[in-house]
Amino acid sequence: MRSGLLLAAASAVIFLCTAALPGDAADVLGGRAAPEDVARLRAEHGLDRAPHVRYLDWLSGMLTGEPGVSLITGRPVAELIAQRAPVTLFLAMAALAVSVPLMAALAWAAVRGPRRLRPVVNAVVVAGAALPQAVVVAALVASLSAAWRLFPPVSMLPAGVPPWQRPDLLALPVLSLALPTAAYGTVLLRGAVADVVARPYVRDAELRGLRPVTVLLRYVLPVVAAPATRLLAVVLGGLVAGTAVAETMFGVAGLGELLVTAVATRDVPVVQAVALLAAAVVVAGMLAADLVAPSADPRTGLKAAGS
Numbered sequence: 690m691r692s693g694l695l696l697a698a699a700s701a702v703i704f705l706c707t708a709a710l711p712g713d714a715a716d717v718l719g720g721r722a723a724p725e726d727v728a729r730l731r732a733e734h735g736l737d738r739a740p741h742v743r744y745l746d747w748l749s750g751m752l753t754g755e756p757g758v759s760l761i762t763g764r765p766v767a768e769l770i771a772q773r774a775p776v777t778l779f780l781a782m783a784a785l786a787v788s789v790p791l792m793a794a795l796a797w798a799a800v801r802g803p804r805r806l807r808p809v810v811n812a813v814v815v816a817g818a819a820l821p822q823a824v825v826v827a828a829l830v831a832s833l834s835a836a837w838r839l840f841p842p843v844s845m846l847p848a849g850v851p852p853w854q855r856p857d858l859l860a861l862p863v864l865s866l867a868l869p870t871a872a873y874g875t876v877l878l879r880g881a882v883a884d885v886v887a888r889p890y891v892r893d894a895e896l897r898g899l900r901p902v903t904v905l906l907r908y909v910l911p912v913v914a915a916p917a918t919r920l921l922a923v924v925l926g927g928l929v930a931g932t933a934v935a936e937t938m939f940g941v942a943g944l945g946e947l948l949v950t951a952v953a954t955r956d957v958p959v960v961q962a963v964a965l966l967a968a969a970v971v972v973a974g975m976l977a978a979d980l981v982a983p984s985a986d987p988r989t990g991l992k993a994a995g996s
Contacts (some may be wrong), residue, residue: 760958770947777943791867797882799814822931843940
């Protein structure tokens, strides 16, 4: 129920934001056409209807799997997304696979690492989280491509080639997504880790001489699972939407590049569908976190055992 309300609220916000964009597709298509021709184009695409009518029509189309057609190309939006989604999902999942272990290691080092190392780790993750993604892209290209020549600076996949068959072309885009994500996630996750390791039952486990790995696996990770799952949901949704910079700068034909082009041409149905897809990923992850939460605290098991 709550997930549905969140998606409904997200859809309303997305629609209002796209409706607030200056101009529309009729202005782009019309170019220097006469005002009456632009008005005709606007009527043909339904852009002259009341906002609430357009919203309800769009929402019903999303619910039935028919998000409309592109105002620029005339192709179905679902077809455009299905064509670009594999590349973006591969980038997002590969970046998540790189960033999650790095995030966990950095969060643990920031809280439980050597005392002299903790300020360095915290400074690095804060700086990494604050860096714009374009700066990260430029640094990776300058070092790994221009200086060391490990990867090509442009990641244009040949037509019909699945992304997982050319990891060399997608290594830089994946790193440009994974490194800022790991830094941002560490900034948020280290507080939860610090809160858990300060709890009495964790300290008691340490005083009883349990190994650090045992304490981490038995007492820390189960409690951090719920906030970590929520964090991963937000991170994954941000990766799906945040591929725009990486895909545009590296020439990757994915959803991010499609979103940038759609915003530039005021192709509202495409913008709305891609944005709602990212919101749906976040809501799905939050729902998964809510399902994990009741069993996250090991004290729940202790209480059940004693009753």
